[in-house]
Amino acid sequence: SPVLLDLACGRGRHSLQLAERGFRVTGLDLSERAIRIAKEKVAGITRNRPLFRTGDMRKPLDSRFNVVVNLFTSFGYFENDDDNLKVIKNVHQMLLKDGWFVQDYLNPQWVRSNLRKSESGHIDHTGFSIQRKIENGFVKKMMNFTDHRTGSTASFTERVRLCDREWFRVAYAAAGLKTCAVYGNYNGDAFDELKSPRIILFSRKTV
Template identity: 45%
Template structure:
C-alpha cells in the first residue's frame, strides 16, 4: 500500500495548488537570503522542491541550486519553467539522498516535513540535512504553526478552477492535521480522491528533534515578514540554524 505522499503529489496537485505563485516565492527567498547571509555562488539544496518555485528564485538570486523531490510530476513541472536549466533536479526520498553533501545551505519549505508516522523517520530527514551541510552550513525549515492551524482550521471548502471542482475537508485527528481532497473535472470520469497528513509538532518537540539530529537551532521566525515566533498568533514556525 502506497503512502499518501507517494500518490498525492501528482498531476492533480498542480491543479489543486495552482494558486501558489512564483512572485510569492521570490519574496520569501529575499527574506531567506537575509537569514542565511550567504555569498553569491553558494551551494543551496532545496529539499522537497515541488514544482521548483523557490529553487528557481534562489537560482535567479545567484546561488548554485539543487532541487530534490519525490514527485516526478512536480519535477517535470519544475523542469519546464524558464531558467530551469540552471538548477540541478533530482528525484529522491528525503530520508536517503543520492548526494555527497558539501552544501552551504539546505532549505525545506512550505511544510514539507512531518509526513511520516514515527518521530524517528522525521529525525532521519533532519540527519540528512546535517549530512548535506558543510560544517557551519545553514538550514531553514519552514513548518506550520500547530496552534494557529488548530484555531484557524477551515473544516470544509469548495472552489472551482476552470472545469475542475475542488472539494477540501480538513480535520485535526490523533496529533495530525489531515486533508481530504475530491477533484471533479467536468464530465471526464469519476472524482479523484487524495489524502494529505502532517504530524503536528510543538516548538519544544521540534527543538528536541533538531538537537537529536546534531543540528543547532539559532532562531524561530513566525513568518517571512521576519516577525519573531509567537505561539498563539504566528502563521508559521520557521526554524533557522547551523551545522556545528
C-alpha cells in the same frame, strides 16, 4: 556561488526563485511527476539552471551544501517519528560546516485554533472541495477535484505531523544543529506559540 539544496522541492517553484538570486540549486523530491514538471520548467534556462532529481528525504545525498531549505510544510510525512528525526539528521550530514538550514513549517497551536474544516469552489472549469481534520497527532487534508468539461474526478489526501516548537528544539539538538532565529510568519515577526501561523527556523551546523 553558495550551493543550496531545496529539500522536498515539489515542482521547483522555490528552486527557480533561489537560482535567480544566485544560488546553485539542487531540488530533491520523492514525486517523479513533480520532478518531471520541474525539469520542463527550467529546460530553456541556460544560466545557473537548477538541477532536479527524485529521491527519498530519509536517504542523504552524497553532495554537501552551504544551505538546505525545507519550505511550505514539506515535512512530517512519516508515521514513525524516527523517520522524521532522520530527515533532520540527514540535513546536518549534508551541510558543510557553518552551513545554514532554513525550515518553514505550520504552527500546530495556530492550526488547532484556526482549522477550516471544509471549503469548496471553482477555478475555471474545475470544481474542488477540501476537508481538513486533526487525527492522531496529524493534520489531514482530503481534496476532491472535478473537471466539469469531461466529468473526470481526482482525489488526494495530504497528511503531516503536528510538530511543535519543542519537537524541533529536541530534534535539532539531537542532530547537532544550533537554532539561531525563529520567526512566526513571512514578515519576519518573532514566533508566538499562540498567535503565529508558521514556525520558521534558521539553524546552523556548528560541529
